[in-house]
Amino acid sequence: MYTDTLLHIDGTWRPGTSGRTIPVEDPGTGEQIGTVAHADTADLDEALAAAERGFLVWKNTSAHERYLLMKRAAGLFRERADRVAHRLTLEQGKPLAEALGEVNLGADLIDWFAEEARRTYGRVIPSRAAGVESFVLREPVGPVAAFTPWNFPINQVVRKLSGAVATGCSIIVKAPEETPASPADLIAAFVDAGLPPGVAQLVFGVPADVSSYLIPHPTIKKITFTGSTPVGKQLAALAGLHMKRATMELGGHAPAVVFADADVPRAAKLLAAFKFRNAGQVCTSPTRMLVERPALSTFVDGFVAYAHKLQVGHGLDPATRMGPLANARRLAAMEFLVADACDRGATLLCGGKRIGTAGHFFAPTVLVNVPPGARILHEEPFGPIVPIAAFDTLEEVVAESNRLPYGLAAYAYTSSLRTAQTWGAAVESGMVSINHHGLALPELPFGGIKDSGHGNEGGTEGLDGYLNTKLITRAAL
Ligand code: NAD
Numbered sequence: 485m486y487t488d489t490l491l492h493i494d495g496t497w498r499p500g501t502s503g504r505t506i507p508v509e510d511p512g513t514g515e516q517i518g519t520v521a522h523a524d525t526a527d528l529d530e531a532l533a534a535a536e537r538g539f540l541v542w543k544n545t546s547a548h549e550r551y552l553l554m555k556r557a558a559g560l561f562r563e564r565a566d567r568v569a570h571r572l573t574l575e576q577g578k579p580l581a582e583a584l585g586e587v588n589l590g591a592d593l594i595d596w597f598a599e600e601a602r603r604t605y606g607r608v609i610p611s612r613a614a615g616v617e618s619f620v621l622r623e624p625v626g627p628v629a630a631f632t633p634w635n636f637p638i639n640q641v642v643r644k645l646s647g648a649v650a651t652g653c654s655i656i657v658k659a660p661e662e663t664p665a666s667p668a669d670l671i672a673a674f675v676d677a678g679l680p681p682g683v684a685q686l687v688f689g690v691p692a693d694v695s696s697y698l699i700p701h702p703t704i705k706k707i708t709f710t711g712s713t714p715v716g717k718q719l720a721a722l723a724g725l726h727m728k729r730a731t732m733e734l735g736g737h738a739p740a741v742v743f744a745d746a747d748v749p750r751a752a753k754l755l756a757a758f759k760f761r762n763a764g765q766v767c768t769s770p771t772r773m774l775v776e777r778p779a780l781s782t783f784v785d786g787f788v789a790y791a792h793k794l795q796v797g798h799g800l801d802p803a804t805r806m807g808p809l810a811n812a813r814r815l816a817a818m819e820f821l822v823a824d825a826c827d828r829g830a831t832l833l834c835g836g837k838r839i840g841t842a843g844h845f846f847a848p849t850v851l852v853n854v855p856p857g858a859r860i861l862h863e864e865p866f867g868p869i870v871p872i873a874a875f876d877t878l879e880e881v882v883a884e885s886n887r888l889p890y891g892l893a894a895y896a897y898t899s900s901l902r903t904a905q906t907w908g909a910a911v912e913s914g915m916v917s918i919n920h921h922g923l924a925l926p927e928l929p930f931g932g933i934k935d936s937g938h939g940n941e942g943g944t945e946g947l948d949g950y951l952n953t954k955l956i957t958r959a960a961l
Pocket of ligand 1: 631632633634635660661691692693695696710711712713715719733734735736766767813864865866
């Protein structure tokens with residue numbers, strides 16, 4: 485079922501010119517399951533030349549034809565969903581049902597962007613003088629370089645790929661070396677649907693080598709990156725140095741505020757389910773539980789009960805509700821964050837340690853009484869660890885919600901419309917979800933502010949990053 489992954493350059497699937505490969509492991513066993521081809525500079529040069537040619541073809545292809553191709557790609561990807569989900573689980577670890585959800589949402593995203601492709605309207609501006617027409621066109625920005633992480637191997641690529649393809653851009657995707665097969669399946673759906681050679685290339689390699697080569701290259705006109713804030717800042721700085729447009733989807737540390745007037749047991753259950761989804765390796769994960777003091781014990785009891793009964797195991801086991809962490813780095817990071825909090829006096833209510841020695845399993849972990857200096861209160865955990873704290877006033881919880889430089893997602897549960905409005909207006913976040921967990925659907929804008937980045941990868945805003953604005957003003961002679 486799991487096969488080695490090749491590069492895709494200029495319409496051809498092939499190994500790297502050097503023949504080098506990178507091993508791929510199953511995080512549920514720690515064993516190698518395959519390899520991925522490694523692109524060297526010669527391969528990147530070919531990818532760049534192909535993207536240049538592909539752009540010339542694709543920007544002159546009508547929006548209607550782009551739409552038709554993308555609908556075919558979405559259909560093929562849906563038809564292949566079971567096989568792709570299986571490979572995604574093997575390389576990334578998430579439970580099969582979550583992987584299947586990611587594949588199907590990926591197909592929905594292609595559909596959404598396909599339909600938006602037909603609606604990249606410009607506008608006409610009323611003129612000051614008779615005989616003058618001024619109008620605004622929206623044109624594809626050019627060849628794009630995209631860098632995506634391993635937590636959602638398909639969903640992080642599909643937003644970028646679909647945005648580029650919908651608008652008439654070409655793209656070079658540097659997908660994650662740890663989870664290469666499922667992004668390759670996504671590209672294959674586009675290729676098999678008839679995407680012309682050169683429009684989409686797929687490469688793998690040493691991330692810093694690839695980005696430092698592609699970003700300054702004159703062929704590349706736009707950068708899009710999803711990953712951590714420190715890396716995003718480096719890539720945004722490089723893009724700025726070379727005057728390249730950039731979309732940055734970076735880290736978060738989302739406050740989840742539960743007011744005492746909420747349905748507290750329901751909030752505990754929903755927040756726990758979303759906190760432990762993909763073993764907490766989600767940039768919009770609710771990671772700082774802030775509970776109004778009278779509701780604290782009910783909330784903690786409900787949350788911990790959920791964590792206790794969560795079945796942790798290999799993603800292909802149908803009983804599994806939470807899989808392993810995607811790599812050994814996350815395991816080490818979890819051990820460090822728990823030890824740091826406990827050394828400073830935090831109380832561990834459940835979990836706190838690795839499960840077994842094969843694979844990268846870590847127990848769902850809940851901490852209370854976490855002192856202000858603990859690293860978990862400042863750093864994105866990106867794993868199944870959560871601190872829960874009490875608050876007493878709305879002013880206090882607004883300040884705590886906005887305390888960190890992140891601004892990606894924020895959640896609240898309350899039965900008061902006034903509280904929902906006041907907190908919703910005050911919270912500094914690109915996305916705010918109140919009384920349900922409603923982010924990341926294709927039709928909704930997806931993006932952060934502050935250190936969480938800039939630009940959007942969904943909704944009608946999703947195409948903006950791939951389009952230049954061109955003014956034409958002309959007078960009749
Ligand atoms: P990392 O910061 O080294 O890498 C994050 C991602 O960026 C990876 O996909 C990596 O391949 C890529 N990357 C790293 N350096 C790069 C470079 N110079 N050029 C291009 N791409 C580069 O960390 P990691 O150990 O892989 O992940 C841990 C942290 O990354 C997490 O704590 C989390 O904050 C963040 N992360 C965020 C997301 C997200 O969805 N926003 C996804 C994955 C990881």
